Amino acid sequence: MPAYDPNNIFAKILRGELPCFKVYEDDKAFAFLDIMPRAPGHTLVIPKAPARNILDCPADDLAHVAKVAQKIAKASVGVFGADGVTVQQFNEGAGGQVVFHLHVHVIPRKAGVMMKPPASEKEKPEVLAEQAKKLAAALA
Numbered sequence: 001m002p003a004y005d006p007n008n009i010f011a012k013i014l015r016g017e018l019p020c021f022k023v024y025e026d027d028k029a030f031a032f033l034d035i036m037p038r039a040p041g042h043t044l045v046i047p048k049a050p051a052r053n054i055l056d057c058p059a060d061d062l063a064h065v066a067k068v069a070q071k072i073a074k075a076s077v078g079v080f081g082a083d084g085v086t087v088q089q090f091n092e093g094a095g096g097q098v099v100f101h102l103h104v105h106v107i108p109r110k111a112g113v114m115m116k117p118p119a120s121e122k123e124k125p126e127v128l129a130e131q132a133k134k135l136a137a138a139l140a
């Protein structure tokens, strides 16, 4: 298993070196909108502590990320008028992982609407800003 790379994109977002549309933060977790959402409201939840994925993450940090993912899933149903929520988490390239800081995808879903393919289209910043504002308000 390769070592954690502190220069991955999400580590840079956590350090404030790259911008993001933040929706939630506490002492152990951070959540922000995916810039190439597979559906409106697609959110990524990450631990603040460095972890490449589920294979090296301390169990308590993983459990906390799961709690935050649940909180966001519940809030996103109201904010995005979702009929359901898809939660995904990928580990290593062979498992579908592209960014190597552990993250859980929380994707609000409408009945009968397919998800876009992964990383297929960047959402407009103004749309993401408005969505993040609404979701953050629902989580506050």
Ligand code: 5GP
Pocket: 009, 020, 021, 032, 033, 034, 035, 036, 037, 089, 090, 096, 097, 098, 099, 100, 103, 118, 119
């Ligand atoms: P993975 O396949 O590793 O689980 O997914 C990585 C996710 O990160 C993808 O859904 C992709 O759209 C998203 N992503 C990639 N680069 C950035 C970025 O710079 N900012 C944000 N917010 N999301 C990103």
